[in-house]
Amino acid sequence: MAASAFLQAVHLSKVIKSQIILKDINLSLDKGYIYGFRGKNGSGKTMLFRALCGLIRPTEGKVIIDGAELGKEMSFPPSVGVLIEHPGFLNGYTGFGNLKLLAKLNDVIDDDRIREAIRLVGLDPNDKRKYRKYSLGMKQRLGIAQAIMEEPDLIILDEPTNALDSDGVEELKNLLLTLKAKNKCILIASHDKEELDYLSDELFVMENGKIIDHYSCKVTDDE
Amino acid sequence: MSRLFFRDVIYSVSYGKIKYLAFFAIAACLTIMKSVEIKPFSANSVDVMFLMLQDNGTIRRAADYQVPFYWEFIQFFPLILIGDFLHQDESSNRTYLLLRCRSKIRYMIAKIGWMTWQSGWLFILLFFLIYVLSSLILGDFSLGSSSYFQQQIMPMMEAKASPASLFVHMFIGFVVTTMVLSALQLLCIQFISPIATLFIMICLCSLSTFSSSKWLPAIHSMILKRNFFDTAHHLTLGFSVAYSLLVYVLACVFAIYAFVKKDIL
Numbered sequence: 352m353a354a355s356a357f358l359q360a361v362h363l364s365k366v367i368k369s370q371i372i373l374k375d376i377n378l379s380l381d382k383g384y385i386y387g388f389r390g391k392n393g394s395g396k397t398m399l400f401r402a403l404c405g406l407i408r409p410t411e412g413k414v415i416i417d418g419a420e421l422g423k424e425m426s427f428p429p430s431v432g433v434l435i436e437h438p439g440f441l442n443g444y445t446g447f448g449n450l451k452l453l454a455k456l457n458d459v460i461d462d463d464r465i466r467e468a469i470r471l472v473g474l475d476p477n478d479k480r481k482y483r484k485y486s487l488g489m490k491q492r493l494g495i496a497q498a499i500m501e502e503p504d505l506i507i508l509d510e511p512t513n514a515l516d517s518d519g520v521e522e523l524k525n526l527l528l529t530l531k532a533k534n535k536c537i538l539i540a541s542h543d544k545e546e547l548d549y550l551s552d553e554l555f556v557m558e559n560g561k562i563i564d565h566y567s568c569k570v571t572d573d574e
Numbered sequence: 575m576s577r578l579f580f581r582d583v584i585y586s587v588s589y590g591k592i593k594y595l596a597f598f599a600i601a602a603c604l605t606i607m608k609s610v611e612i613k614p615f616s617a618n619s620v621d622v623m624f625l626m627l628q629d630n631g632t633i634r635r636a637a638d639y640q641v642p643f644y645w646e647f648i649q650f651f652p653l654i655l656i657g658d659f660l661h662q663d664e665s666s667n668r669t670y671l672l673l674r675c676r677s678k679i680r681y682m683i684a685k686i687g688w689m690t691w692q693s694g695w696l697f698i699l700l701f702f703l704i705y706v707l708s709s710l711i712l713g714d715f716s717l718g719s720s721s722y723f724q725q726q727i728m729p730m731m732e733a734k735a736s737p738a739s740l741f742v743h744m745f746i747g748f749v750v751t752t753m754v755l756s757a758l759q760l761l762c763i764q765f766i767s768p769i770a771t772l773f774i775m776i777c778l779c780s781l782s783t784f785s786s787s788k789w790l791p792a793i794h795s796m797i798l799k800r801n802f803f804d805t806a807h808h809l810t811l812g813f814s815v816a817y818s819l820l821v822y823v824l825a826c827v828f829a830i831y832a833f834v835k836k837d838i839l
Contacts (some may be wrong), residue, residue, distance in 0.1 A: 357823040367837070404673060406838035427676040439666025441588045452584060456577050497670065 355492075357382045357536050358505065362401060363412035365560075372398045373560045376412070380538070382504065383448050385531050387541040387551030387568070397435060397561035398542040403538070404433055416505065427539065432498035433507040437490065442483035447476050447495045453497055460501055468500035469493070473522045489512035501532065506530060506537045512546060524550055578675050583691065585667075586659045593658065597651045597696075598703060604644065605704045609711035617722035619715075622708035623701065624727060624797065627744050631798035632786045632807070635799035642783055646815055647794055649751065652696045653775055656689060661768040668838060682830045689760065693752040694783040701745055717741060733802040744797050750818035751795035752819045755779070757825035760789065764832040794818050 360378040364371070375393050380386055388396045401407045403414055407554040414421040416428045440449040450465045468477035473493040485493065491514045498506060512520050525549055527537055541547050547554055548568050556564035587594070605639075608622050630642040663671075675681055709715040718739050728734065735743075755775055762771040782792040786799055786807050794801055794814035801810050 367839075378775075399839065404669075406669060406672070408837060425676075427673055428677065429676070431673055433669065433673060435669055438670050439662060441585065443588050452581055453670060453674065456581060456671065458577065503658070 355427075356380060357417060358403065359414050359415040360403065361415065363399075363409050363414065363426065365398060365402060365407060366410045371560050372404060373409070375561075378562075378563055380536055380553075382536045383531060383534045384552040385527055385537045385550050387547035388538065388556040388557060389542070389544060389547050389554060390540075390557035391542075394557040394558055396431075397509050397555055398560070399557070400433070400435055400509055400538065402541065403505075404428060404507065412417060420486065421553045428505055430501075430504040431507065432501060432503035433504070433509075434494045434506070435509045438497060440482045440493065443481055444473055444480060445481060446485070446489075446496070447478075447484055449493065450497055450500060454500060457501060464502075465500055468496045471526055474520065476477045488516055488519050491515055492515070492519065496527075499526075502533075504535060506535050508537070508539045510541055511539055512541060512543065520546065535555055575675075575680045575684050575687075578671065578680065579687045579691075581671075582659075582663070582684055582688040584665070586688065586692070590655055590659055592634065593655055597655065598699065599649075600647070601700055602703060602707055602714055604647075605707045608709040613712055614723060615722040616720055617712055617714075618717065618720040618737075618779070619705045619708040619712070620717055620741050621711070621722045621727065623704050623744060624740060626704060627748070627795075627797060628785055629796035629798050631775065631796075632804050633784060639784070645796065646779065646783075648700070648748065649755075649779055649792065650776070652693070652752050653755050653759065653779075654772065655696070656692055656752075656758045657763075657768060657772055657775070660685065660689075660760060660763060663765065672838065678834045679830060682779070682833050685760065686757070686829075689756040690753055693749050693756060697745060697748050701741075705747060730798075731802050732805045733772050734804040739802075743800055744795075747795040747797065747800075747814060748813060750815055750822075751792055754791045754794075754818045754825070755824045757822045757829065761825045761829040761832065764829055764836060788813065788817070791818070791821055 356379040358378065358380040360376050363373055363376040365373040372491060374397060380467055386399060388397050389400065398407065400411055405421045408422055419425050421428065421445055444452065446469055450469065451462065452462050470478040472495050474489060474492050474496065495508065498508060511523060515523060539550065551568045554566055554568050555562050604626055605622060608625050612621060626644050627648055628639050629645040633639050652825065670696060672678065672681055714720070717737060721739055755778065759771055759775060762774055779792040782790045786804070787793065788807055788809045793809065798804065799807060799809055801808055
């Protein structure tokens with residue numbers, strides 16, 4: 352395992368009420384790559400993402416981000432954007448208003464950056480419609496916008512293509528490739544093998560809380 | 575932490591505005607009904623507040639028991655509003671807020687701050703609403719001793735108290751009781767479902783309508799069980815405030831401890 356990896360999971364296990372949720376997960380992930388996680392419902396993808404964010408504490412093992420151990424040297428990663436479940440956006444606010452309310456918590460980005468994030472996911476930042484008028488796909492796009500707006504080093508997206516139409520999926524793919532080029536470490540979970548194969552540099556297959564397969568998806572020009 | 579608190583304030587008002595409006599609309603209707611009912615007796619707003627916010631008093635025989643609907647409505651509804659927001663925020667926003675504020679303790683302190691603020695402003699607005707509406711209907715904006723107070727309320731008292739004292743006891747009683755019950759709600763939702771939590775709160779409040787034990791958390795908003803209506807139980811304002819604050823602090827500390835220790839699933 353590379354000592355210099357941006358994100359490391361070392362023998363990570365989680366047991367909840369005698370049930371093994373994650374079992375001996377080892378990861379070594381770097382910036383500038385997209386990592387895909389595939390598996391059936393209940394295979395442990397979301398729990399793994401929660402553990403990597405510091406939301407659940409491992410029963411055994413550890414998570415190291417940028418050299419600091421999660422849960423010991425820091426409670427949560429210093430720079431992370433996630434989409435794990437639908438954020439509870441306010442129905443009476445516009446997309447921009449909702450993101451601004453969240454962005455104010457850290458106050459590290461201005462209105463222009465929020466508008467840019469909304470534009471990047473294919474929405475109109477000047478759209479005056481309230482969130483309640485948004486379609487499911489638009490809600491998903493706004494969820495992705497909140498994950499990327501603060502330009503975090505680590506981006507974790509659980510089923511980001513849910514509710515997106517084919518154009519939306521294509522736009523998301525382009526967005527992720529742009530973020531990858533900006534040296535972000537991107538983790539995505541999906542059921543769709545083709546989609547993950549296309550997007551990911553490395554793919555992890557999960558089953559019953561374990562990584563049962565791991566392979567590189569990118570082929571060189573020679574190959 | 576203050577950013578998280580202000581975000582909670584903005585979010586809760588926007589999220590629950592229809593429910594807040596419903597609460598104040600019902601309270602306004604009850605105020606109008608009570609005011610019209612006692613208009614012929616030269617009453618003022620303190621009398622209306624007393625009639626609206628009073629409980630069923632100390633029960634000496636089971637046959638005397640009457641459900642104090644007004645008191646239960648005024649005590650339950652704010653708890654439901656507070657619990658509803660706490661549950662909504664826990665289930666939908668917690669992940670996103672925690673990863674931005676990066677501290678479970680800061681997150682919880684902001685929630686506790688919001689609960690305290692909520693317990694205060696809801697009752698400030700409620701008392702103000704009752705004062706304005708009843709004063710307009712009764713044509714008397716004073717808070718002094720009315721004929722109704724002297725003839726109807728004072729004879730019920732075992733120890734004399736002024737209308738101002740009655741007002742202060744009712745207002746502080748409801749605020750501290752709501753604070754305590756909210757803190758207990760916050761503690762309970764760390765372990766059990768919001769529905770089960772609400773059921774526990776209803777049981778806690780209902781217990782106080784049967785019993786006169788001053789150790790029950792919901793009894794401190796019950797004006798008829800205070801020492802000037804019922805000297806036997808020594809329920810003074812000082813005791814209510816001190817006891818409620820103690821329970822509030824303990825519940826908040828345990829809630830923070832439980833939240834820090836638990837996984838965010």
